[in-house]
Amino acid sequence: MTIAIASGKGGTGKTTLSVNLAKLVSATYPEAETVLTDLDVEEPNSGLFLNSEVVDEQRVTRKIPEWIEEKCTYCNICRDVCQFNAIAVLPNQVLVFPELCHSCNACVGLCPENALRMTDHHIGRLKHMTSEKLNFVEGELKIGEQQAVPMIAQTMDYSREKFPESALHVYDAPPGTSCPVIESVKDADYVILVSEPTPFGLHDLKLSVKTMRKIGKRFGVVINRDGIGNNDTVEYCREEGVDIIGRIPNMTEIARKYSRGELISSIPEVREQLFHILENISQITGQSVLPGQKEEE
Ligand code: SF4
Numbered sequence: 001m002t003i004a005i006a007s008g009k010g011g012t013g014k015t016t017l018s019v020n021l022a023k024l025v026s027a028t029y030p031e032a033e034t035v036l037t038d039l040d041v042e043e044p045n046s047g048l049f050l051n052s053e054v055v056d057e058q059r060v061t062r063k064i065p066e067w068i069e070e071k072c073t074y075c076n077i078c079r080d081v082c083q084f085n086a087i088a089v090l091p092n093q094v095l096v097f098p099e100l101c102h103s104c105n106a107c108v109g110l111c112p113e114n115a116l117r118m119t120d121h122h123i124g125r126l127k128h129m130t131s132e133k134l135n136f137v138e139g140e141l142k143i144g145e146q147q148a149v150p151m152i153a154q155t156m157d158y159s160r161e162k163f164p165e166s167a168l169h170v171y172d173a174p175p176g177t178s179c180p181v182i183e184s185v186k187d188a189d190y191v192i193l194v195s196e197p198t199p200f201g202l203h204d205l206k207l208s209v210k211t212m213r214k215i216g217k218r219f220g221v222v223i224n225r226d227g228i229g230n231n232d233t234v235e236y237c238r239e240e241g242v243d244i245i246g247r248i249p250n251m252t253e254i255a256r257k258y259s260r261g262e263l264i265s266s267i268p269e270v271r272e273q274l275f276h277i278l279e280n281i282s283q284i285t286g287q288s289v290l291p292g293q294k295e296e297e
């Protein structure tokens with residue numbers, strides 16, 4: 001089972017929910033494998049809430065073309081085939097712009113002189129860490145790199161290959177509704193959209209709902225800071241037939257713990273809601289989210 005946790009904008013509590021949900025399951029079902037993967041690669045911050053130990057670290061690269069000057073006849077074919085304007089042919093030089101290149105290989109394949117070859121371009125790092133029984137994988141894009149999607153894809157591949165199919169995967173997706181989010185949720189069995197019951201929150205939620213429907217994902221809404229704002233989000237979900245699968249209350253204790261970088265799953269009201277969310281997902285998907293036997297407390 002893979003659950004992706006997304007939101008239309010940052011700061012809605014997406015990371016808080018991801019970390020606390022994953023941590024709660026790993027602590028309650030220590031015999032099962034639970035993996036939290038931070039796919040918010042431009043600004044990964046799940047780790048701020050976890051005391052973790054690094055067990056593996058890898059350099060992440062993607063392929064871009066490299067020019068071989070002595071073979072080139074300046075025929076311009078590479079420039080013309082590149083749909084992304086990532087190549088410029090100058091009178092005595094061919095320039096490749098890595099930030100525009102989508103690693104499609106077309107220029108390399110079509111160069112009549114074999115004057116281009118694919119080479120590794122460093123885009124970031126990924127780390128596998130453990131925090132007690134929780135496995136935590138974090139992808140981090142190098143500063144200045146603009147393409148988050150290859151970094152997200154390789155971070156997800158690492159998580160998938162490293163852990164058994166029976167593992168519960170929780171993905172902390174990037175905020176928004178653009179390509180990085182779509183990449184992050186594409187393999188998910190269920191997507192949780194986290195929203196706050198405010199006009200801004202509702203505006204972004206509507207965009208997220210539209211995106212999830214367009215890509216055909218099963219999803220539900222968790223209202224964070226329930227009790228602030230108005231009832232418009234609940235009304236919207238009712239009218240649109242969107243499931244509200246949980247509500248995290250607006251409590252001073254949550255804010256206090258959050259500001260100290262502490263987990264909020266120890267708060268009984270939050271804990272109850274987290275289990276409620278997991279039970280709802282199990283019911284909706286018909287798949288068991290919570291594997292194994294609940295540990296005696
Ligand atoms: S297609 Fe090959 S030979 Fe032609 S300009 Fe590009 S690199 Fe040079």
Ligand code: SF4
Binds near residue numbers: 064083086087104107
């Ligand atoms: S690999 Fe594809 S995207 Fe990159 S420069 Fe070549 S043609 Fe353009």
